[in-house]
Amino acid sequence: MAFEGLADRLQSTIKKITGKGKVSEQDVKEMTREVRLALLEADVNFKVVKDLIKRIKERAIGQEVMESLTPGQQVIKVVKEELTELMGGENSKIAVADRAPTVVMMVGLQGAGKTTTTGKLANLLRKKHNRSPLLVACDVYRPAAIKQLETLGEQLTMPVFSMGTEANPVDIATKAIEKAREEHHDYVIIDTAGRLHVDNELMDELQEIKANVKPDEIFLVVDSMTGQDAVNVAESFNEQLDLSGVVLTKLDGDTRGGAALSIKAVTDKPIKFAGMGEKLDQLEAFHPERMASRILGMGDVLSLIEKAQTNVDEKQAKELEEKMRTMSFTFDDFLEQMGQVKNMGPLDDLMAMIPGASKMKGLKNAQLDEKQLSHVEAIIQSMTKKERQDPSLMNASRKKRIAKGSGTSVSQVNRLLKQFDEMKKMMKQMTNMQKGKKGKGMKFPFM
Amino acid sequence: MGFMDKFKNRFKQDENAEEVSTKYKEGMKKSRQTFSGKINDLIARYRKVDEDFFEELEEVLISADVGVTTVMDLVEELKMEVKRQNIKDTKDIKEVISEKLVEIYYGDDDEKIEGLKLDKEDLSVILVVGVNGAGKTTSIGKLANQLKSQGKKVVLAAGDTFRAGAIEQLEVWGERAGVDVIKQGAGSDPAAVIFDGIKSAKAKNADVLICDTAGRLQNKVNLMNELSKVKRVIEREVPNAPHEVLLVLDATTGQNALNQAKTFSEATNVSGIVLTKLDGTAKGGIVLAIRKELNIPVKYVGLGEKIDDLQEFNAHAFVYGLFADMLEETE
Numbered sequence: 025m026a027f028e029g030l031a032d033r034l035q036s037t038i039k040k041i042t043g044k045g046k047v048s049e050q051d052v053k054e055m056t057r058e059v060r061l062a063l064l065e066a067d068v069n070f071k072v073v074k075d076l077i078k079r080i081k082e083r084a085i086g087q088e089v090m091e092s093l094t095p096g097q098q099v100i101k102v103v104k105e106e107l108t109e110l111m112g113g114e115n116s117k118i119a120v121a122d123r124a125p126t127v128v129m130m131v132g133l134q135g136a137g138k139t140t141t142t143g144k145l146a147n148l149l150r151k152k153h154n155r156s157p158l159l160v161a162c163d164v165y166r167p168a169a170i171k172q173l174e175t176l177g178e179q180l181t182m183p184v185f186s187m188g189t190e191a192n193p194v195d196i197a198t199k200a201i202e203k204a205r206e207e208h209h210d211y212v213i214i215d216t217a218g219r220l221h222v223d224n225e226l227m228d229e230l231q232e233i234k235a236n237v238k239p240d241e242i243f244l245v246v247d248s249m250t251g252q253d254a255v256n257v258a259e260s261f262n263e264q265l266d267l268s269g270v271v272l273t274k275l276d277g278d279t280r281g282g283a284a285l286s287i288k289a290v291t292d293k294p295i296k297f298a299g300m301g302e303k304l305d306q307l308e309a310f311h312p313e314r315m316a317s318r319i320l321g322m323g324d325v326l327s328l329i330e331k332a333q334t335n336v337d338e339k340q341a342k343e344l345e346e347k348m349r350t351m352s353f354t355f356d357d358f359l360e361q362m363g364q365v366k367n368m369g370p371l372d373d374l375m376a377m378i379p380g381a382s383k384m385k386g387l388k389n390a391q392l393d394e395k396q397l398s399h400v401e402a403i404i405q406s407m408t409k410k411e412r413q414d415p416s417l418m419n420a421s422r423k424k425r426i427a428k429g430s431g432t433s434v435s436q437v438n439r440l441l442k443q444f445d446e447m448k449k450m451m452k453q454m455t456n457m458q459k460g461k462k463g464k465g466m467k468f469p470f471m
Numbered sequence: 472m473g474f475m476d477k478f479k480n481r482f483k484q485d486e487n488a489e490e491v492s493t494k495y496k497e498g499m500k501k502s503r504q505t506f507s508g509k510i511n512d513l514i515a516r517y518r519k520v521d522e523d524f525f526e527e528l529e530e531v532l533i534s535a536d537v538g539v540t541t542v543m544d545l546v547e548e549l550k551m552e553v554k555r556q557n558i559k560d561t562k563d564i565k566e567v568i569s570e571k572l573v574e575i576y577y578g579d580d581d582e583k584i585e586g587l588k589l590d591k592e593d594l595s596v597i598l599v600v601g602v603n604g605a606g607k608t609t610s611i612g613k614l615a616n617q618l619k620s621q622g623k624k625v626v627l628a629a630g631d632t633f634r635a636g637a638i639e640q641l642e643v644w645g646e647r648a649g650v651d652v653i654k655q656g657a658g659s660d661p662a663a664v665i666f667d668g669i670k671s672a673k674a675k676n677a678d679v680l681i682c683d684t685a686g687r688l689q690n691k692v693n694l695m696n697e698l699s700k701v702k703r704v705i706e707r708e709v710p711n712a713p714h715e716v717l718l719v720l721d722a723t724t725g726q727n728a729l730n731q732a733k734t735f736s737e738a739t740n741v742s743g744i745v746l747t748k749l750d751g752t753a754k755g756g757i758v759l760a761i762r763k764e765l766n767i768p769v770k771y772v773g774l775g776e777k778i779d780d781l782q783e784f785n786a787h788a789f790v791y792g793l794f795a796d797m798l799e800e801t802e
Contacts, residue, residue, distance in 0.1 A: 065539045067725035070530045134748060135604025135721060139635075165776075167612075167643030172636025175657075179635070220751040247604060251536040251725025253753040274603060277688035279727040302603075302633070 052084045055099050066319045068282035069255040072110075072289040080106055104316055110285060111312030115294040118149070119240040119268070125158070125204040125212045127237050131230055131265060132245035133257060134218030137273035137299055139169060141245050142215040143176035144299065144307035145271075149211050150182070151305070157211035160200040161186035162193040162233070165217045173215055180304060183207075193217070197233045214239070221260035234265055241268045243296070246287060248275045254283035255290050262291040272310060273299035282319050288312075353448060355404045355412035362401060402430035403440050415441055510568065514561045520553055524561060528568070535756035536725050541763055545571055575759050576786050586783055587715055587770060588742070589679060594672055596680045596705050596712040599745075600698060600735050601719035603686030606747035608637060610719050610773060611681050612644025613781035614745075619648055623678040628668025629654035630661040630701065633685040641683055647778055651675070661685065661697065662704045669708045682713075689734035699738045717770065719745045722755035732761045743770035746784070750774050 056077050063073045083102050120126055128145070130138045142159060149155040159177050161184060163169035170186045177184035185200040197214050204212045216233065219226035234242065244258060244267045261267060270291070272284055275298045284295055295315075300306045347353045404412065406429030411417050418441060420434075427434045510531055517524040525546055532542045552558075552567050589595040597614075601607050608631065615625045627645050629652055631637035638654050645652035653668040665682050672680040684701060687694035705713045718741040720728055735741050746755050749772050758769050769784040 061539055064533055065726055067536075067727070070533050074530075133723065133751070135606055137604055143635075166609075166640070167647075168636040168640035170636075171639045172634070175635035220748070222751055247721070247723070249602070249721075249724050249727040251723060251728075251753070251757065252534045253536070253723050253751070254725075256752045257723070274688060276690075277602070277727065278690040278730055279725075283725065 049085060052081065052099075055096070056081050056084065059099065059103055062320060063282065063285075066280035066282035066321065067249075067251050067254070067286075068319065069252055069286035069289070071255070072286050075289075076103075076106055076110070100320070104320065107285065107316035107319060108313050111288055111316055112294060114309065114311060115269075116296045116309035118153070118296075121240045124208075124210040125201065126210065126241070127201065127239040128211065128213045128241040128243065129216065129230075129234065129237070129239040130214060130243050130245055130271075131216050131261060131267075132218060133220060133247070134166070136218065136245045136247045138218060138245045139163070139172050139176070139215050140302075141243075141271050141273060141297075141299060141307065142173065142213050143180060143304050145243075145297070146182055146211075146213055147180055147304045148297075148307050149213075150180075155211050156209050157182065157213050158200065158204045158207070158209040159184045160197060160212060160214040162196050162214050163217035164189045164191065164193055164196075169215075169217065176304070183209075193229060194232045194236055197237045201237055212237075221257050227260075227264050230265060243267070243269050243271050244287075244291075244293075245271045245273060246283060248272045248281040248283060248298075249277060249279040250283040252286075254286045258287040258291050262293065267291060267293050269294050269296040271295070271297045271299065271307075276300045276306070280319050280321055281315060284315050285319060351448065351452060353451060355407060355415065355444065358444065358447075359401065359404050359412075362397060399430070399432055399436065400440055403427075403432055403437055406430040415444060510565070514565055517561050520558055520561055520564055525550065532756070535754040536728075537756035538726060538729065538760035541575070541760040545575070572759075575763055589714055590711065594669075594677060594680060594709055594712075595714040596669070596672075596682065596709050597715045597717060598682045598684070598702060598705060598713040598739065599717050599719060600684050600739055600741070601686060602688055602721075602731055603634075605686065605719040605721045605724075606745075606773060607631075607686060607719045608640050608644065608683055609776075610717075610745045610747060610771070610781060611641065611683050612648055613773070613778055614771070615644065615650045615681055616648035616778045617781060618679050619650055624676065625650040625679045625681065626668065626672040626675060626677040627652045628665050628672075628680060628682045630664050630668075630683045631685040632657055632659050632661050632664060637683070637685065662701050665701050666704050666708065669705065689731050695734065695738045698735075702739045715743060715770075716741050717743050717745050718767070719747060720755075720758070722746050722749045723751065723753040724757060726757065728757040729760055729764065732765050732767055736765060736767065741767055743768055745769075745771040745773065745781075747773035750780075 059080060060073055060077050063076065064070060068076075080099075080102055083106075084099055118126075118128070130142050130145075132138050146157040146159055149157050159173055159182060161170040161173045163173075170189065174184045174186065185196070185203055187196045187199065193216065200212055200214065214233070214237070216230060217226070219230075221227065242265050244261050246254060246258065250257070258267075258270070270287055270293055272281070272295055275281060287293075288295060295310045295312070298308050298310045300308050347357055403426060406426045411422065411426075423434050423437045427437050430437075510528075513524070513527055513531060517527070528549075529542055529546055532545065533539065537545075548571055549564070549567060552571070553564060556563075556567070558564050558567070587597070599607050599611055611627060615627055618625050625648070627641055627650055629638045629641045631641070632655065635657075638657060642652050642654070651671075653664070653671045655664045655667065661684060668680055668682060682701070682705070684698060685694075687698070689695065702713065702716070716739045718732060718735050720731065724731070732741065732744070744758060744761065744767055746758055746769050749755055755772075761767055762769070769786075772782050772784050774780050774782055
């Protein structure tokens with residue numbers, strides 16, 4: 025029942041492929057099927073999934089994946105790229121009207137989180153943009169909705185404009201703008217009642233408010249847990265009101281949030297903010313790329329793959345493998361490897377990107393001390409060329425010299441020599457093991 | 472007699488069937504139009520039952536939020552059935568599809584309509600839980616109204632002390648339904664409010680106490696622990712209580728609804744679901760998966776914003792609502 029990330033889903037298919045020299049069209053088909061299921065499980069609308077899969081298939085059947093050494097990872101990369109592209113870039117700007125006040129209208133279904141988001145947005149405008157917003161309570165239908173906004177206004181010490189539940193929402197909005205002008209508020213945020221997108225009467229009311237107050241922004245507030253219906257909701261609100269952006273709420277939950285992708289795909293309007301908690305300062309700029317990873321259920325392993333790809337030269341990696349096999353791995357190679365790993369970023373960050381690494385006991389306590397690494401580097405650099413090629417040359421006086429040169433101690437030099445020896449033994453075992461199944465999913469140069 | 476006729480007759484024998492069916496048909500009009508419309512369209516377009524047909528059928532079901540796993544299982548079963556009965560024409564598969572879907576709804580005990588399990592002699596306690604914005608307070612208002620109209624003395628406890636305006640919202644519903652609301656100030660301990668509610672309900676000799684709680688996302692461990700505590704207080708103060716723990720579920724929710732049902736069950740042992748906002752285009756198909764995987768029945772559905780728009784869940788009517796077009800066509 026638990027959701028599987030795309031990576032897990034692809035595991036079995038990848039296993040089948042490993043060992044084969046080439047990836048067949050059938051393999052790609054199987055992989056795209058897994059991609060499809062993963063996306064559907066994440067609540068991405070099936071039509072959106074269909075289009076995506078078509079594009080992914082085209083790219084996958086092309087050279088990109090089939091000729092790659094790591095087809096599984098390549099598929100994930102292609103999927104991620106397509107998702108990220110569809111999600112668009114980051115955009116958390118809020119319009120500023122030529123003539124104050126700037127009017128923002130909040131719309132959406134019941135229970136999406138409009139009123140809370142109204143409060144959060146006002147807070148953000150004041151804190152980050154140094155603005156003075158006026159909140160407007162236009163939800164005259166839901167019991168105590170006005171009271172809710174008033175309470176939020178109190179918590180924020182911000183004025184709330186309301187005219188009770190008997191007034192017409194269109195009048196309330198119009199009068200609020202006048203009031204904002206009088207009192208020199210530079211933003212007006214209008215909280216409207218939640219309504220179903222198929223409720224014509226209430227949708228007309230929104231259009232009327234829009235015609236009267238001419239808002240600079242109309243934000244659709246959407247619950248990130250919404251399922252397949254997100255498409256219909258976003259489409260009708262957009263058709264009738266021409267939205268300017270979307271706010272995704274309740275993203276601090278454990279939903280995969282495929283709705284985000286669906287909404288972006290059908291409206292092509294930017295998702296600007298994300299609600300990340302119940303407190304009034306928990307409204308954040310929306311990060312499309314992180315959302316793409318979340319939808320795929322794969323943590324940040326993608327960033328790790330990307331880092332590995334940009335920093336590890338495929339040719340070098342192959343040479344290394346050859347050296348491992350022939351046992352001609354030297355301290356020079358070791359140094360090179362360390363350089364590549366270091367290029368990928370801080371070790372702790374790398375570890376954090378590996379899914380499940382935080383749960384592995386041994387790794388959790390492992391000392392990932394960058395300083396130790398630089399000690400190792402210094403020791404190797406204090407060796408002569410010959411010593412690096414052939415550690416068996418080492419004797420007491422050489423060790424003393426190296427320790428002195430690197431600012432370490434003889435015992436540290438000894439430890440490194442021992443570790444290097446053990447590493448070579450391990451490599452031998454690994455290469456023997458690998459003889460059976462060539463080309464493992466992904467090769468880390470330092471393994 | 473074909474399956475459809477049997478199904479229809481069975482439904483029509485229900486008490487108040489006419490009235491209930493009209494409500495469901497009206498309320499679920501949007502859901503139905505898209506869902507069975509799509510199936511009909513699908514059958515019209517594909518004359519032959521083949522892989523492409525099944526793929527599209529998958530999509531139709533998925534579009535109703537039925538859930539990937541459930542859909543895959545269902546389609547697998549359908550394929551077997553098609554083989555077994557040697558069905559080639561899509562027209563003939565229609566009945567099989569409905570039959571299988573209905574099977575999931577009904578499970579093994581197909582005739583049972585599960586209402587609320589309340590204590591007839593003593594105070595019954597209903598605990599209402601769910602994520603933010605699902606419609607807990609509104610559903611409580613509607614439920615209070617319904618129970619009161621059945622001649623029960625109802626008391627509400629305003630256990631959502633967190634969200635701004637939540638207490639006031641419940642008070643308005645209390646007024647509308649004409650029932651008492653027990654409350655403390657905003658920010659007070661919800662368990663204490665519920666405790667007060669129980670004392671007050673006992674003193675007033677009430678039949679039913681409905682406890683509102685603050686909406687919470689199921690992955691917030693602290694908040695879920697708070698909910699367990701509320702439940703423990705109820706257990707301690709009233710024997711056999713809570714008689715019902717209702718999870719309020721927004722029909723527009725996708726696959727996350729399964730997580731919700733599972734986690735809320737772990738914390739409070741959910742006994743039934745109130746499926747809200749079914750009057751939109753959302754179909755709430757995820758209740759199929761929830762019923763199948765966790766065996767939690769749906770007890771009520773919210774079909775509109777009016778106080779009497781909460782209907783006791785009637786599996787027959789629900790399926791009838793989804794398939795009404797198809798059923799009428801076969802007449």
